[in-house]
Amino acid sequence: MDPHIRFTSTRLADGRELVYVDDSEPYVSGAATRRLDDPRPLRDRFAPVPGPDGMTVPVVGPQMRRDPLTGDWIPMATHRMDRTFLPAADACPLCPAKPGAAYSDGEIPDTDYDVAVFENRFPALLQVPGHEAGGDGTTLVDDEPLWQARPAAGRCEVVVFSSDHDASFADLSPRRARTIVDTWAQRTQALSALPGVEQVFCFENRGREIGVTLPHPHGQIYALPYVTPRTQAMLGQAAAHRERTGRSLLRDVLDAERRAGTRVVLESTHWTAYVPAAARWPVEVHLAPHRDVPDLPALDDDERDDLAVTYLELLRRLDRFFVDPVSGASIPLPYIAGWHQAVVGPGRDLGRLHLQVFSVLRAPGKLKYLAGVESGMAAWISDTTPERIAARLQELGSQEVGSGGARPREAGA
């Protein structure tokens, strides 16, 4: 952890946690005159609500049900139906409060911040005190043993990457990117310790094309009370590979990609980015550390500094991937970037940290839609080849002054 970074935990008016993460003067934690409290008249999230007969009803939180056909848990976040959808820029809930304003519509009471993390106001997963996930909380829908239900008792956090409404992750300085890496690591550690949490997923959705409702640069963290289907599939493959070879699947994949070289996009001291040999998305890159580490908290200082620089270079190349055929201008890529980390419980030893960045844009103005084959059968068809995506990303690196395809440190510095 960078010693210059300070974490300051506060509470919003409804009891949600908000953590300021500051990497530069004036630190929030040392500024007694700045407003850290939330002036909004929000009611306590967990206070009992008035019932129809005048009695109060305790808050129980969202439920999740197990789909007997697939075995997947499906959280049912019915209250999210009413969530904020593309508000005007002057009502952005992620912008800092205006100095001197008596009341703020935003989620962040302070008038400035570097990075901020807070619990989502419309969470898909919520730990209500007394309703933590676990064996005890299991019930049956309609008394049928086929249909198990449990509290969807996890946590959903929002990570605000910058106080600048119009920035994007790729615009940040390596210093700020490093602060975000430390934030992901600190939150992963904190959320993994919550009762019932089995997996922590840090991710960013960027772009209206994939439904991002707030343009202000931000990511999300889900602390899940179950292991997701993709992670389950990866654990199954990794266990079979270890059984067969005695080795780590994710390590062997990284080594094979570096050996083949054709799909390697970036290689720094501690990290390699490559288009995987069986990429399924129109644009897809994986970024993995050279050392075997289970998750972000396990990265050392050098690896984190290197990651900040390497990831920025990768994002900047992705933003040059597609060019408008008329204007010749680059098209900022709508993307999803997600960190695959080792799970908290059984199978933790099979995990190996890696980032997956991918896009649904297959050409300027053309999206890959997830229709019958993908959404109905979970079967992916690629419209390109991994080698073609890699060649384009390699070529984009060499356009930068001072940057070779395999030398991201100079390019990003």
Added chain:
Amino acid sequence: MDPHIRFTSTRLADGRELVYVDDSEPYVSGAATRRLDDPRPLRDRFAPVPGPDGMTVPVVGPQMRRDPLTGDWIPMATHRMDRTFLPAADACPLCPAKPGAAYSDGEIPDTDYDVAVFENRFPALLQVPGHEAGGDGTTLVDDEPLWQARPAAGRCEVVVFSSDHDASFADLSPRRARTIVDTWAQRTQALSALPGVEQVFCFENRGREIGVTLPHPHGQIYALPYVTPRTQAMLGQAAAHRERTGRSLLRDVLDAERRAGTRVVLESTHWTAYVPAAARWPVEVHLAPHRDVPDLPALDDDERDDLAVTYLELLRRLDRFFVDPVSGASIPLPYIAGWHQAVVGPGRDLGRLHLQVFSVLRAPGKLKYLAGVESGMAAWISDTTPERIAARLQELGSQEVGSGGARPREAGA
């Protein structure tokens, strides 16, 4: 099979198969004066193409690679990059040819038809003679054992539901719907017999919101050389259930839904439609036969007639599900409808026919996007409850004159 239905197999100019399915006079098969041949100067799909050195190069067809992290096969249909995208209505490739025209831009040479099926011109899966899927065809990417590759040797067909460009499935008569049921059944049988095919998936994507490029009413059929991830998950759950209880999982789910009743939307003599207890989509309905059958070809005449009527009633209710808040008009639902059928090979005995219809529309003008959690982790969050969806679909049934929630035959007749 309805004895009034006639199948007439023909060939397009490039060698692709086109099957006319006629249910009324004048039958194509008996009309010698009508044009069945394709006048376009298309070259044979499988003819060797000229290479750079003047030698000809044999066509090898698309490849698929196995993702070592998940075990999934990923077909790479690179040639689909250039496919037709929202052409003008007068250039619709699914409309009948204009009588007397010397040349047709469309895929269907006849000047009229009831239902037509043809091989997709831009297929994700293609059986090139001599390159069928199978053990022999397995190669390695970059000589690495982690990366298996095989020919993506399947078949992709387009099913045109009507010659009326502006119709939709819900507009069809029960008679025509029955013809389509017979078409799906006949194609399932024919495609299951192709070498290397492991699964046949009949589906319809409807609506621009899910990327449908041609508005003319049509569906698709994929004959896959592998078992899809969703089907694999269902087979795993069904095998575990049989091991534990000795019973069929899909049968037990149907029985439990009928016993609970709360989520049942329609019940006819041979079919029940219900919102599954752990539905994951904003709108989702499953339709299952009362008798245990593996696939569409196994349905008898009564079940097919009943299906035609019941399915039309279900689609009509779905098209009334969302109402424009300003005009009060119904919003035609963008949907995906897919038939889950028993696989061709091992696990066939665990399959039981059912239809899954679902939508990504969660409110008028609001889509459910598949972002980080869904696309990155294959984890679904529902924004509603199955009971709410079911209540709405039950209420829509009773608005029709003569139609009770459980009496689709009158409503659809």
